[in-house]
Amino acid sequence: MADNLFFTEEHDLLRQSIREYVQKELDPHAEEWETEGLVPRSVFERMGELGFLGLHFPEEYGGGGGDYFTNIVLLEELARCQTYGVNTGVAVQVGMATPPILAFGTEEQRQKYLVPAIKGEKIACLGITEPGAGSDVSQVSTFAEKVDGGWKVNGNKIFITNGYRADFMTLLARTEKRSGYKGMSIFLVDTDTPGYVVSRKLDKVGQWASDTAEIFFEDMLIGEDALLGEEGRGFYNIMWELQAERLCVAAACVATARDVLDTAIAYAKERVQFGKPVIKNQAVAHRLADLYTQLEAVQALTYQTAWRYDRGEYPVKEISMAKLMATRVAFDAADEAMQLMGGYGYMMEYPVQRAWRDIRIARVGGGTDEIMREIIVNTLGL
Numbered sequence: 001m002a003d004n005l006f007f008t009e010e011h012d013l014l015r016q017s018i019r020e021y022v023q024k025e026l027d028p029h030a031e032e033w034e035t036e037g038l039v040p041r042s043v044f045e046r047m048g049e050l051g052f053l054g055l056h057f058p059e060e061y062g063g064g065g066g067d068y069f070t071n072i073v074l075l076e077e078l079a080r081c082q083t084y085g086v087n088t089g090v091a092v093q094v095g096m097a098t099p100p101i102l103a104f105g106t107e108e109q110r111q112k113y114l115v116p117a118i119k120g121e122k123i124a125c126l127g128i129t130e131p132g133a134g135s136d137v138s139q140v141s142t143f144a145e146k147v148d149g150g151w152k153v154n155g156n157k158i159f160i161t162n163g164y165r166a167d168f169m170t171l172l173a174r175t176e177k178r179s180g181y182k183g184m185s186i187f188l189v190d191t192d193t194p195g196y197v198v199s200r201k202l203d204k205v206g207q208w209a210s211d212t213a214e215i216f217f218e219d220m221l222i223g224e225d226a227l228l229g230e231e232g233r234g235f236y237n238i239m240w241e242l243q244a245e246r247l248c249v250a251a252a253c254v255a256t257a258r259d260v261l262d263t264a265i266a267y268a269k270e271r272v273q274f275g276k277p278v279i280k281n282q283a284v285a286h287r288l289a290d291l292y293t294q295l296e297a298v299q300a301l302t303y304q305t306a307w308r309y310d311r312g313e314y315p316v317k318e319i320s321m322a323k324l325m326a327t328r329v330a331f332d333a334a335d336e337a338m339q340l341m342g343g344y345g346y347m348m349e350y351p352v353q354r355a356w357r358d359i360r361i362a363r364v365g366g367g368t369d370e371i372m373r374e375i376i377v378n379t380l381g382l
């Protein structure tokens with residue numbers, strides 16, 4: 001029986017099957033992929049085969065036809081994997097790089113990119129951020145110049161998840177020589193196009209199994225059919241799509257926070273100092289009470305907002321609030337878990353250090369804490 005207002009028994013069955021998949025087929029390889037700095041392509045293929053990469057996409061494109069909560073179930077369960085890199089790579093694939101293809105793509109583009117991405121045969125990445133354009137997307141300067149038969153692209157993207165070995169990029173580039181949010185467009189670009197250069201794989205503090213790359217475009221020629229959606233509407237279309245991403249980040253962070261706290265509490269019940277389990281100190285227990293309270297509050301906000309989003313509303317304020325709070329709670333929970341485990345928590349042999357390193361980026365990626373606050377301020381009309 002579903003234990004939450006927002007989930008049906010079908011969601012529960014899905015959750016169970018993803019949980020088993022994570023435990024049986026992903027967790028045993030976590031160390032190996034962390035060391036290699038990459039989740040193998042076969043993971044995408046297997047997840048495609050199991051139907052996990054298309055849960056909320058229409059059945060006519062090979063998807064499961066599920067609601068937005070199926071995606072939440074997926075990312076919550078992947079967030080419990082021993083390497084968070086799987087979650088990040090898959091989140092980009094299912095929640096960031098491909099939804100614009102369904103929303104704005106032609107039938108040909110959907111068949112060429114969306115269908116194989118759902119099958120796990122193609123890996124997708126999303127190219128927005130540039131060295132000079134992070135939080136301020138209006139500064140994107142990668143330029144797509146109209147030429148005979150298509151576009152010639154020059155520029156550079158950084159911090160691109162899946163970027164080291166993706167098969168295609170959903171690319172945001174400027175198509176008009178003007179500043180600001182207007183005059184940008186989205187393109188679908190095959191990564192084997194001459195002029196598409198993966199310059200380096202970036203080393204990170206955490207999320208080692210998720211590959212992150214810097215990409216250059218050097219006189220890269222793409223056809224007219226590479227344009228995704230309306231020319232000049234790129235910024236608005238990509239920002240619309242980022243809202244769903246933020247909700248997924250919030251849901252995954254709640255799952256991570258719960259998981260990390262549960263693990264640390266189990267440890268603190270066993271660990272005896274001064275003749276009693278560490279958990280029996282009120283100073284410790286009260287901090288946990290606070291964290292669980294925040295966790296329940298942000299989970300309720302996240303699910304309620306997801307429910308509204310799934311019904312076609314556009315609750316930007318609440319999405320920003322959920323992302324801001326969930327990522328902070330997850331970070332605090334991982335930090336508290338490490339504290340609870342004392343010196344052992346700082347040792348590489350205990351997984352809590354990985355959660356502590358991996359979750360930090362959630363407060364930056366997909367819009368930083370400060371940008372979430374800016375959006376909240378603006379939507380409140382302050």
Ligand SMILES: Cc1cc2nc3c(=O)[nH]c(=O)nc-3n(C[C@H](O)[C@H](O)[C@H](O)COP(=O)(O)OP(=O)(O)OC[C@H]3O[C@@H](n4cnc5c(N)ncnc54)[C@H](O)[C@@H]3O)c2cc1C
Pocket residue numbers: 092125126127128129133134135136158159160161162204207212361364365366367368369370371374
């Ligand atoms: C591991 C990782 C994976 C990523 N994956 C992708 C990806 O797949 N595709 C992609 O396109 N991008 C990706 N990103 C980029 C990510 O979205 C950006 O890092 C993020 O948007 C912040 O941009 P920035 O790093 O340039 O920081 P900046 O924008 O330079 O911000 C620096 C600091 O200034 C603060 N700041 C900026 N403006 C304001 C303001 N107006 N008020 C108050 N404070 C402000 C910020 O909050 C931040 O604390 C990834 C990043 C990382 C680290």
